Amino acid sequence: MxxxxxxxxxxxxxxxxxxxxxxxxxxxxxxxxxxxxxxxxxxxxxxxxxxxxxxxxxxxxxxxxxxxxxxxxxxxxxxxxxxLRAVAGVEAALGRITPPTCVASSGSHEKIRFTLGHTGLLAHFEGRIFSATEVAHGKPSPDLFLHAAARMGFEPKHAIVVEDSPSGVRAGVAAGMAVLAYAGHVPCEELAAAGGRVFTDMADLPMLINGLLAEQLRPGIDTVREQRDK
The missing domain is CATH 1.10.150.240 (Putative phosphatase; domain 2)
Known part of the structure; x- marks a missing residue:
């Protein structure tokens, strides 16, 4: 899985x-x-x-x-x-996230690499960067997230998107993925209306990811337990 x-x-x-x-x-x-x-x-x-x-x-x-x-x-x-600076708290959060990660951005590869490199974050995602220039339709279409998931081998229903814009949240939802929406510059209610689970502090991100993964994996675990207990 x-x-x-x-x-x-x-x-x-x-x-x-x-x-x-x-x-x-x-x-x-x-x-x-x-x-x-x-x-x-x-x-x-x-x-x-x-x-x-x-x-x-x-x-x-x-x-x-x-x-x-x-x-x-x-x-x-x-x-x-x-x-330009990294988003407050994100580098520490990345150090506590254990599942595989990638970047899927509306920007060009050149822009993504420049901004991640300038802020010291590129090493976290080297070789796992995807741009909207690779797909037919950008966000809010799900194309980019589905493309990234396919290249990474993620099952969409078990992928988690981390976004900060209504367009990005809608793209993740349309891709059939759970979306954690960081309210850095957009009102919480707009991100929630788009379908995101809103948070405001990057320090909370690893815990939120673990909670979502537990929710996603729970049906399979329960099925195994039921079969075992028969």
Missing amino acids: AVGIIFDCDGVLVDSEPLANRVFAQMLTDIGLPTSADSAMRDFMGRSTSAVAAIVEQRLGHALPPTFLDEYASRCEECFAHE
């Missing part, structure tokens, strides 16, 4: 969401679509680059400038180099 943990990256492992959305909001404002960092987080957090670009172009009424996304990536990298 293959079990495992699938982590989102931005907002779960690295505290990049406020930084990236601040940069994105300013760039959208500069091209004529006034946007605040808060509204950018609300509307775009957790979605793939292609999905975000489609929403923005619909609002603009025309295509984004050809260099917009490349410039955004460059500005984010510069910002991250100076300000």
